[in-house]
Amino acid sequence: MTLSWKLVIDSMNAPVLEDFWAAALGYEVEDPSELIGQLLAAGRIGEEAIAEHQGRKTFRGYAAVRHPDDPFDEAGGIGRGRRLLFQDVPEVKAGKNRLHIDIHGEPGGLGQLVARLVDLGATRVREEDRGPAGHWWVMRDPEGNEFCAV
Secondary structure, eight states: OOOOOOOOEEEHHHHHHHHHHHHTTOEEEEOOOOHHHHHHTTTTSSSGGGEEETEEEEEETTEEEEOTTBOOOOTTTOOOEEEEEEEEESSSOOOOSSOOOOOOOOTTTTHHHHHHHHHHHHHHEEEEOOGGEEEEEEETTTOOOOEEEE
């Protein structure tokens, strides 16, 4: 039996990472506004549990993006396929990621991909050439999480 999963990324400002990764991957920003409205109306959450970002209600400290071709719950806006969930945590990033995302560009388009990611807020760390294994850039997202542009 296969299982569903999502990649959860600790953050200091979930909406900032949501905006970056949605643009970097071409993913959809999840919009839980309708679900939040239902939960507020039913008294299941209070106003302190919500925030606003880009003109929509969100759960305070959480944000997510999903692949545009994957199924999602229309009532809640929550993806049921490939998705990244960002959750705010009190501690700062302390070391190298043990898990990271590789973004694959078009063949011969690494320079354009890296330039686009830098324009979105990423920073270059180092360029690597592993011979037959290929050539890529190690980069950091706006909160310092490492990823590779391949």
